[in-house]
Amino acid sequence: MDGNGGNTNGRVPRQRSTRASSRRTDEEIRDYRAATRHLCAGMYLDADFRRRVLHEVHNDNRRRVAPSFGFRLTPVLVHGWRAWRIDLCLHLAICALALVVLWWAPLSGAVLIGTLGAWRTTQALYGVTRQLYAYFVQRKTEHELRQVQYRFKALGLVMAGCLAIGGLGLLGLSLRGSSGVGEWPLRGGPLDTALFSAALVAAVSAAAARRQRALNQLHDEEAVNQQPSSTRQRIIAWQESHTFTVYSGFDPFIGSGQRIHRRSWSFAQPLLEAEDPTTVFxxxxxxxxxxxxxxxxxxxxxxxxxxxxxxxADEADPEIRLPGLDVGDRIMLNGAYVDDYREVLERPTTEATRQIMANPSDAARHHLACQVDSWGGEVVTTVFVHTSLQGKTLYIEFSTYALTPTKSTYQSIDVIGATGPGAIRRAVGRDLAQLPKVLGHVCQLGNELGLGVRARRAGVDRTTKSRRGSDIGARFSTREDASQQPHERDAPAPANADADTNFFQLADIHKHAQVIERRLLSSMIHFLKSKRVDTSEFRQRATAILNNGVINHGDMSMTGTAVGQNAIVTTTPAPAAG
Structure with a gap:
């Protein structure tokens, strides 16, 4: 890159990166695994989440992966494939049993299909009945009532069909007696029905027990601290901790969570020499x-x-140290403009980083990432600071992002009784109680097989080769996909359940953001003064920014509070009691 911001044909020389991470105590490292453990649990507890991660991250070798903040992605992928194998074996076993029963004893199959279908339809009808009751209690719209009525009628037809199939099977069995020998399709008997039912129960119980045993093991360090076991996982492990964030689309801060708009701002500071007090006249x-x-x-x-x-981060005094703080360089690069930075992507260097800082008009933009992870990585606050010198001014941009805790379902493994021998029995009973629903998941067998086939071809990293019109930027973040959404956090929790995000987790996000913000502003003022730069305007802007950063959490009263320059608050006394 030349000094005017353009790219030359020369490549940045390859050197070793000098980026260093903050030191962490053993307790902080042990705490740091909480988010990783919960995401690993999500691989077993949420099949849709697992499919998205395996498809968008592991199997998409044409794109880079998003940075991993507060967790490690490799163990999540390892457990994702383990959960995939458990479900795949269950689905194959169910399909094999279905083929055998339809070939050997079609009458027994008709009875099983009718019984399971009626069971599942009854569960669905119960849910629709509750919705119908909610309509009359909450007085919902006519459109919602018509939808409920349509579902009720459709489920009624399905129930009638299931009962008809099961009835025909029972009629055939009664006419044939107890013998299952006969011409196809009139084969079957009570013994065949019982044997195939037992085989289904055994397959579902084995899968549930194996899944719960894997969840029990997540409390062991070795189970969570999994190392890459394939070429693709080693590539992902290198990309997730890379200095470059190669993104696709509009937002370059993928993987950082939601933006805190009240704590994001920018301004340009003119570079003027400080006035000499002796020349006041x-x-x-x-x-x-x-x-x-x-x-x-x-x-x-x-x-x-x-x-x-x-x-x-390095202070020994716990009342001075900011635990979980990590400071490092972060370079944002759009995946469509990556060809000019191929060598830098392979080996980011200090010299290359300085060249990017000096050319803030290029596709790559440097940010100083000041990140605090807390609550075991469940809450991650990141302040991105971009500075540049252009037009004889110092441009400063603060962007604050926060990762909220993972979904409460994934954290359920930390609840008392969620793991252990008793949890295995409860998991088996839970799946057997939902047997028709579990068997219905066999329709995902095609997707599961497709994931396995594509994983065999994902070992080659296709982001290293230039392709016309290619965009290798990340477009999916595992951590963001697993975070609680705003409607999930704001919804009131049941009286007997923990809230998804408690008050102190939200408060810590704003606390860490303000601590970093104030520290950065004071450090900038100190640096500018040491360079004999006039800081009077900078101080005024910093004061306005800090004063306007007041956050109102929920129902906290702000009565009698004035914010901003020349703000005035007027209060009206309450009327006297009569």
Whole structure:
């Protein structure tokens, strides 16, 4: 890249990256695995989530993976394939049993199909009946009533069909007696029906027990700390911790969670030389105070901010240290413009990072990522700071993002009684109670087989080769997909259940964002003063930003609070009691 922001044909020389991570105590490392453990549990508890991760992350070798903040992706993929094998074996066993029963004893198959279909339809009718009751209680719209009535009629027809099939099978069995010998399709008997029913129960019970045993093992360190077991997983492990975030689409901060708009801002600071107090009667003009040459370079300011922030992570005093703080370089690059950065992607270097800082008009943009993970990685707050020197001004941009906790379903393995021998028995009983629903999942067999076939071809990293019109940017984040959505967090929790996100988790996001924000602003002022830059306007802007960053959490009262410059608050006294 040349000094004017354009790209030259020369490549950045390959050097080793000097990026360092903050030191962590054994307790913090042990805590750090909580989010990874919950995501591994999600592979067993949520089949749709598992399919999305395996399809969008593992099998999509034409795109880079999103950065992993607060967790490790490799163990999640390892457990995802284990859960996939459990479900695949169950589905194959069910299909094999279905083929055998239809060939050997069609009458017994008709009885089983009719019984299971009526069982499942009864469960669905119960849910529709509750919806119909909710309509009369909550007075919903006529459109919702028509939908409920349509579902009720459709389920009634399905119930009639299942009863008809089961009735024909029972009639055939009664006419043939107890013997199952005869010409096809009049084969079958009570013994065949009992044997095939027992085989189905055994297959479902074995899969449920194996799945629960895998969940029980997630409390062991070795089970969570899985190492890459294939070429594709080693590639993913390298990409998830890469300095570059190669993204697709509009948002470059993929993997960082939701943006906190109240804590995101930007402004341009003119680079003026600080006034000399002795020349108060002969003040210099703005043109005379402008620096002809910038008094510092962008990488010098970034290095100063990096050092001041890292000091908070390295403190020995627990009342000074900011636990879980990690500070490092993060370069955002659109996947459609990656060809000019091929060598840098292979080996990011300090010199290449400085060149990107000096050319903020290129496709690659440098950010200083100041990240705090807490609650075992369940809550991750990241402040991205972008600085650049252009037009004799210092441009500063703060973007604050937060990853909220994983879905409460995935965290259920930490509940008392959710693991252990008793949990295995309960898991088997739960699946048997939902036997028709479990058997209905066999329709996903085609998707499961497709995942396995595509995984065999995913060992080659296709992001390293240039293709016309290609975009290798990440478009799916495992951590964001597993996070609780706003409607899930805001919905009131049942009286006998824990809230998805508690008050202190949300408060920690804003606390960490403000601590980092204030530290960065004070460090910038200190750095600019050391370079003899006028900081009067910077101080005014910083004060306005900090004052306007007041957050109102839920129903907390803000009565009598004035925010912003020259703000005035007027209160009206309450009327006297009569």
């Amino acid at each position: 002969h003040p210099a003009t703005l043109k005379e105070r402008e620096f002809s040459v910038p008094p510092f370079r962008t990488h010098e300011l970034v290095a100063h901010l990096h050092e001041r922030l890292r000091a908070l």
